Amino acid sequence: MADNLEKEFKYYLDHQEELVKKYNGKILVIKNCNIIGFYDSEVEAIRETSKHHEVGTFLVQKCDPGEDSYSMTFHSRVSFA
Numbered sequence: 001m002a003d004n005l006e007k008e009f010k011y012y013l014d015h016q017e018e019l020v021k022k023y024n025g026k027i028l029v030i031k032n033c034n035i036i037g038f039y040d041s042e043v044e045a046i047r048e049t050s051k052h053h054e055v056g057t058f059l060v061q062k063c064d065p066g067e068d069s070y071s072m073t074f075h076s077r078v079s080f081a
Contacts, residue, residue, distance in 0.1 A: 007033060008059035016065070023063040031058040038063070 011033040012019065019028065019035070027045045029037040031053060039045040045060050062069045 004057070005059045009061070012059070012061050016063075016069075019063050020065050024065070026063050028061045028063045029058050030061060 008030040011030060012028070023035070023038050026038040026040065027042050028035055029039070029045050029049045036053075036058065037045060037049055039048065042060055042062075046055070049058055049060075
């Protein structure tokens with residue numbers, strides 16, 4: 001994971017339990033240790049967030065309990081604009 005997104009992922013891990021209570025099953029967008037959006041799909045999250053924020057400057061994270069929600073990494077060169 002890119003160094004600039006490590007703090008966002010750490011934020012998710014540190015707050016996972018409380019985030020699941022509020023956003024269970026949603027796709028979260030995290031930037032500067034803040035939830036800046038939540039969506040029903042990864043594509044929607046990236047498409048909408050990239051309208052206002054550069055891709056690579058925010059973390060897209062499935063919000064589910066346990067480690068299974070963060071055990072996969074995806075990389076794409078596809079533009080969602």
